[in-house]
Amino acid sequence: xxxxxxxxxxxxxxxxxxxxxxxxxxxxxxxxxxxxxxxxxxxxxxxxxxxxxxxxxxxxxxxxxxxxxxxxxxxxxxxxxxxxxxxxxxxxxxxxxxxxxxxxxxxxxxxxxxxxxxxxxxxxxxxxxxxxxxxxxxxxxxxxxxxxxxxxxxxxxxxxxxxxxxxxxxxxxxxxxxxxxxxxxxxxxxxxxxxxxxxxxxxxxxxxxxxxxxxxxxxxxxxxxxxxxxx
Amino acid sequence: xxxxxxxxxxxxxxxxxxxxxxxxxxxxxxxxxxxxxxxxxxxxxxxxxxxxxxxxxxxxxxxxxxxxxxxxxxxxxxxxxxxxxxxxxxxxxxxxxxxxxxxxxxxxxxxxxxxxxxxxxxxxxxxxxxxxxxxxxxxxxxxxxxxxxxxxxxxxxxxxxxxxxxxxxxxxxxxxxxxxxxxxxxxxxxxxxxxxxxxxxxxxxxxxxxxxxxxxxxxxxxxxxxxxxxxxxxxxxxxxxxxxxxxxxxxxxxxxxxxxxxxxxxxxxxxxxxxxx
Numbered sequence: 072x073x074x075x076x077x078x079x080x081x082x083x084x085x086x087x088x089x090x091x092x093x094x095x096x097x098x099x100x101x102x103x104x105x106x107x108x109x110x111x112x113x114x115x116x117x118x119x120x121x122x123x124x125x126x127x128x129x130x131x132x133x134x135x136x137x138x139x140x141x142x143x144x145x146x147x148x149x150x151x152x153x154x155x156x157x158x159x160x161x162x163x164x165x166x167x168x169x170x171x172x173x174x175x176x177x178x179x180x181x182x183x184x185x186x187x188x189x190x191x192x193x194x195x196x197x198x199x200x201x202x203x204x205x206x207x208x209x210x211x212x213x214x215x216x217x218x219x220x221x222x223x224x225x226x227x228x229x230x231x232x233x234x235x236x237x238x239x240x241x242x243x244x245x246x247x248x249x250x251x252x253x254x255x256x257x258x259x260x261x262x263x264x265x266x267x268x269x270x271x272x273x274x275x276x277x278x279x280x281x282x283x284x285x286x287x288x289x290x291x292x293x294x295x296x297x298x299x300x301x302x
Numbered sequence: 303x304x305x306x307x308x309x310x311x312x313x314x315x316x317x318x319x320x321x322x323x324x325x326x327x328x329x330x331x332x333x334x335x336x337x338x339x340x341x342x343x344x345x346x347x348x349x350x351x352x353x354x355x356x357x358x359x360x361x362x363x364x365x366x367x368x369x370x371x372x373x374x375x376x377x378x379x380x381x382x383x384x385x386x387x388x389x390x391x392x393x394x395x396x397x398x399x400x401x402x403x404x405x406x407x408x409x410x411x412x413x414x415x416x417x418x419x420x421x422x423x424x425x426x427x428x429x430x431x432x433x434x435x436x437x438x439x440x441x442x443x444x445x446x447x448x449x450x451x452x453x454x455x456x457x458x459x460x461x462x463x464x465x466x467x468x469x470x471x472x473x474x475x476x477x478x479x480x481x482x483x484x485x486x487x488x489x490x491x492x493x494x495x496x497x498x499x500x501x502x503x504x505x506x507x508x509x510x511x512x513x514x515x516x517x518x519x520x521x522x523x524x525x526x527x528x529x530x531x532x533x534x535x536x537x538x539x540x541x542x543x544x545x546x547x548x549x550x551x552x553x554x555x556x557x558x559x560x561x562x563x564x565x566x567x568x569x570x571x572x573x574x575x576x577x578x579x
Contacts, residue, residue: 115471196503198465199458216461216501217454234501 079105082113085205088152089117091143092125099135103142110147121152123173128157133164140168188225197221197235206242217257226250232277236260245284253277254291264289308416310424311545312345312443314467316459318430320451321480324520325510325538326427327356329447331525332542334389338422341380341415344394345439346429347402353393356383357523367395370407376414385528390421400434405441412442423545432466440467446475447507452482452493461502476507478541483512495552508541509552510534 079097083090093102110117124139131139143149153171156162162172189207199218203209208225219235221227226248227239233251238260240247245262259266259282266282266289279294313326323346330342344352347367353359364379369392376392383389392415395402415424428439440446446467450460460477467475479495486492499506513534519526526535536554543550 112470198468199462201465214501214503218458218462 089122095127118148121150125155130158131161136168249282254280308421310412310444312426312440313447314428315449316463317456323351328525328538330425331386332527332538334386339388340423341390341421343392343426347394347400350394350396355520362393365393365395367398367402405437408438408441448475449478479509481512510537
């Protein structure tokens with residue numbers, strides 16, 4: 072599989088929020104040009120929406136922020152919901168320019184709880200090279216193809232065939248489950264435990280199944296039986 | 303019909319060696335045989351092949367990069383096929399790299415082919431991979447034809463390409479399955495077309511059977527649809543008809559059935575099945 076060259080910026084969706092993440096390593100001029108390039112390509116669905124600008128550990132001057140504002144607000148009509156920043160210099164500059172700074176982390180415990188009960192529903196087939204990552208539960212209405220990946224802090228449910236990689240409980244929640252109408256994945260991960268599919272490529276009957284942790288291993292059970300057992 | 307705007311297709315696969323170039327040349331020829339004005343564009347800059355496969359190698363004077371750089375006019379670079387009326391090739395440059403042109407320039411070029419040169423169909427032969435060359439090739443395309451062979455790796459790459467096309471707002475690609483061996487499928491040694499569609503979940507527009515004659519035809523530089531009435535030639539012609547909006551079965555009768563079934567059909571015992579095809 073070809074690896075994508077890391078760009079100067081990254082655009083990612085988490086639930087209803089779109090994040091524009093600035094790469095710490097990239098030069099500011101690369102960030103500017105990459106930003107324009109990427110937004111040019113996706114302007115039809117980004118125009119008019121609110122995004123979160125994640126500056127990582129980068130120190131941004133007021134001048135640089137103004138340049139970003141010109142690109143985002145004036146050129147592409149994108150609003151900034153808030154800015155995520157760890158450097159104090161950047162935070163000060165952000166306040167001067169009049170954008171909101173994200174308030175987080177101090178009460179991260181509470182935040183995490185809320186996030187894990189949030190659920191995102193995605194109505195499309197997740198194809199090779201596509202990845203869904205969400206700090207809550209993920210519901211896919213469609214298949215997850217080989218080479219596609221789902222990551223969730225909570226449970227994963229696939230209303231279709233799961234043939235790619237699913238990782239539930241990425242933050243370590245052992246009680247997370249992976250449920251699909253058919254499970255023949257390359258790999259299943261729940262919290263820190265990995266189970267890969269058997270090497271013998273036996274013909275799989277696709278029936279609704281659930282994967283969960285039992286005695287330290289991931290087991291896959293028929294969904295009906297599993298539920299009867301619980302009751 | 304004359305006033306209808308032309309349509310551009312990109313022939314793409316992700317994986318190399320699955321038959322993009324062969325399919326571009328044969329499909330282009332098949333459409334030209336239906337009295338359409340067709341331009342096949344080689345977007346594989348630096349690894350020029352389409353001219354060789356079409357037997358036009360010796361006639362290349364100017365190329366696509368020179369057109370874009372303004373070193374020659376578009377008309378000068380277009381090579382007329384010797385045997386298929388209405389078929390033209392726009393060759394790639396062999397000495398330049400894919401970065402020599404941009405997707406925006408490619409888009410303008412394809413528009414020109416459709417609007418100024420009045421081509422009914424423009425088929426762009428995409429290079430393997432998902433990098434700059436791929437982005438160039440899809441830039442001016444109205445629609446995409448995804449080529450795969452019945453192999454896990456080719457299908458995986460096709461799936462990736464479908465995802466990338468979605469990201470580029472091309473939502474309805476059509477699938478061509480190349481090199482399907484019906485004998486091997488029957489022995490369950492090869493994935494059937496249903497297995498492939500089950501994964502890729504896009505519309506199938508054609509199946510090209512495995513055919514040794516194709517190797518012969520590409521080596522002599524004569525598209526198989528011109529020389530031969532083989533199975534693959536018939537399959538290409540059916541895809542051309544489907545592209546033109548006709549309803550045609552994926553398989554021709556001779557490929558689909560054994561002798562016994564054909565005999566049954568002939569004698570009229572099999573009417574129901576026939577209607578369901």
